[in-house]
Structures are given as C-alpha cells and as structure tokens.
Amino acid sequence: GENVEQHPSTLSVQEGDSAVIKCTYSDSASNYFPWYKQELGKRPQLIIDIRSNVGEKKDQRIAVTLNKTAKHFSLHITETQPEDSAVYFCAASKSQGGKSTFGDGTTLTVKP
Amino acid sequence: GAVVSQHPSRVICKSGTSVKIECRSLDFQATTMFWYRQFPKQSLMLMATSNEGSKATYEQGVEKDKFLINHASLTLSTLTVTSAHPEDSSFYICSARVDRAYGYTFGSGTRLTVV
Numbered sequence: 001g002e003n004v005e006q007h008p009s010t011l012s013v014q015e016g017d018s019a020v021i022k023c024t025y026s027d028s029a030s031n032y033f034p035w036y037k038q039e040l041g042k043r044p045q046l047i048i049d050i051r052s053n054v055g056e057k058k059d060q061r062i063a064v065t066l067n068k069t070a071k072h073f074s075l076h077i078t079e080t081q082p083e084d085s086a087v088y089f090c091a092a093s094k095s096q097g098g099k100s101t102f103g104d105g106t107t108l109t110v111k112p
Numbered sequence: 113g114a115v116v117s118q119h120p121s122r123v124i125c126k127s128g129t130s131v132k133i134e135c136r137s138l139d140f141q142a143t144t145m146f147w148y149r150q151f152p153k154q155s156l157m158l159m160a161t162s163n164e165g166s167k168a169t170y171e172q173g174v175e176k177d178k179f180l181i182n183h184a185s186l187t188l189s190t191l192t193v194t195s196a197h198p199e200d201s202s203f204y205i206c207s208a209r210v211d212r213a214y215g216y217t218f219g220s221g222t223r224l225t226v227v
Contacts, residue, residue, distance in 0.1 A: 034216070043205060043218040044156070089155060098144055098209055100216065104155045 002027040004092050006103025014111050019080050021106045023090035024072040030092040033066060033073045034100070038087045047088075048075070080110045114140050114210040118219025125196055125226055133191045133222045135206035142208035145189035146216075147181060150203040162189045196226040 003026040013019050025033075031052035036044035050057045050064045050073065057064050061080075066073040077084055087107050091100040115138040125131050135145060143164050148156040160176075162168040162183035170176045180192040189208075193200055205221040 036218075041203075041221075041223070043220050045218075046216070099146055099158055099161050100207075101158070102155045105153075107153075 002030055002092055002094075002101040004090060004101045004103045006090050006106060008106060009104065010107045010109070012109045012111065013080055015080060015082060017080055019075075019077045019084070019108055019110075021075045021088055021090070021108070022072060023074070023092075023103050024070075025092040025101075026071065027092070027094070028068075028071065029094050032093045033064070034091050034093075035062075035064060035075050036089045036091065038089060038105075040086075044089060077108075080108075082110050082112050084108060085110045114138075114208075114217045116142070116206060116208050116217050116219040118206055118222060120222055121220060122223045123225070125224070127197055127226055128195055130192055130194045131196055131224060133193075133204055133206075133224075135189050135191075135208070135219045137187045137208050140208075140210055141186035142189070143186060144209050145183060146207040146209075147179075147189075147191050148205045148207065150205060150221075152203075156205065159191075193224065196224070198226045200224065201226045 006023045034049035037047045038044040048062050048064050050066050061078045063076040087105045089105050090103040093100040117136045119134050145162045147159045150156050158171050159174045160168045160170045162181045164183045164186050168181035183189040206219040207216050
C-alpha cells in the first residue's frame with residue numbers, strides 16, 4: 001500500500017520567516033495530494049491541494065510543489081504568522097480508491 | 113461549504129460498554145465515509161472505509177467486530193466501539209468525500225475516554 005513520509009516532525013521559525021515541509025510517497029498511482037492544518041483538539045482543515053497534472057499551486061502565502069518523478073511534494077508557507085502555529089499533515093490518495101494515507105505530521109511553531 | 117457533523121464531541125464511558133459515534137453530511141450526499149483514529153501527537157490512522165448500502169472495508173489490524181460501522185443512508189455513517197477498553201481511548205474522526213474532484217471534509221472529531 002501507499003506509504004507517506006513527512007519531514008521534519010517539528011519546525012520552529014521566527015515570525016516573518018518561511019517554513020517548508022516535505023513529504024514523499026511510494027505509490028506512483030497516487031494522484032491527489034492535500035495538505036491539512038490541525039489545531040489542538042480540532043478537525044484537520046484542508047489548506048491547499050495539488051493534483052498530479054500540476055507541478056505547483058499557490059494560494060496567497062501558501063504554495064505546494066509536486067515532483068512526480070521523485071515522488072515528493074512540499075508545502076511552503078511564506079511570511080509566517082503566530083496563527084500559522086499548528087500541526088500540518090500531508091496526504092496522498094488515488095482517484096479510484098479515495099482513501100488517503102497521511103504523513104505523521106509536522107508541528108510548526110511560529111515565534112513572535 | 114460541505115459540512116460533516118460529528119457527535120458526540122466528547123464521551124467518557126466505562127470499560128465493557130459500547131459507544132456510538134455519528135457522522136452526518138449536512139448539505140451533500142456522502143456515498144463514502146472514512147473513519148480515522150488519532151492518538152495524541154500522532155497522525156490520522158485510517159480504520160475503515162464505509163460505503164452507503166454495503167459492508168465497510170476495514171484496514172489491516174482493525175477488528176471489525178469491535179468497531180462496527182453502519183452506513184445505512186447517504187447522509188449518515190456510524191461507528192460503534194463495542195466492549196470498550198481503556199486502550200480504545202482516542203480521538204475518532206470521520207471524513208467524507210465531497211465530490212468527484214477528490215475533495216474531502218472532516219467531522220469535528222470525538223474524544224473517547226474509557227475508564
């Protein structure tokens with residue numbers, strides 16, 4: 001089955017700096033890669049996603065890049081703010097199956 | 113936007129009892145619902161996939177007789193933890209596919225504590 005690895009497990013940055021979280025996946029059939037933000041005790045919230053026919057997608061301060069050949073994708077947050085502090089999860093899924101395999105999560109701390 | 117309502121948000125039960133968790137899709141039809149379990153500071157682990165009108169598909173290592181899943185309608189899926197034990201204490205969360213374009217939305221989660 002699919003295996004998703006996420007790094008780093010923890011990340012601490014100063015407010016205003018950029019943060020990058022990386023994930024690799026094993027199943028070349030995966031074609032949908034969402035990123036979720038989860039605050040303590042709350043549900044994961046989709047913040048951005050990318051499909052395999054696209055190499056990069058940007059939404060304001062958040063961007064995701066995908067390298068299908070290398071089977072890795074990354075989340076980039078620019079101009080970080082304290083409210084960006086949360087756990088971020090990447091995931092991978094196939095179009096037919098639908099179920100997502102999640103990475104282990106990255107705890108991001110943005111220091112004011 | 114698409115909303116999945118999950119209840120209860122928090123439940124404490126005694127060992128040996130059963131607990132039912134409900135997930136309802138409020139403004140869309142959820143033909144597929146995914147049930148996850150999340151331990152503190154850990155990732156979401158898929159337990160099972162429920163499809164409306166058919167038997168759920170369980171992930172390896174998940175006891176189907178202990179975690180009963182029912183998806184009797186297009187808007188309701190339930191997870192029943194039977195004969196709960198303290199090790200079943202966890203955060204249970206459902207997720208539904210919103211549309212064919214792969215969009216998913218999560219319920220608010222249920223914090224189960226078995227004492």
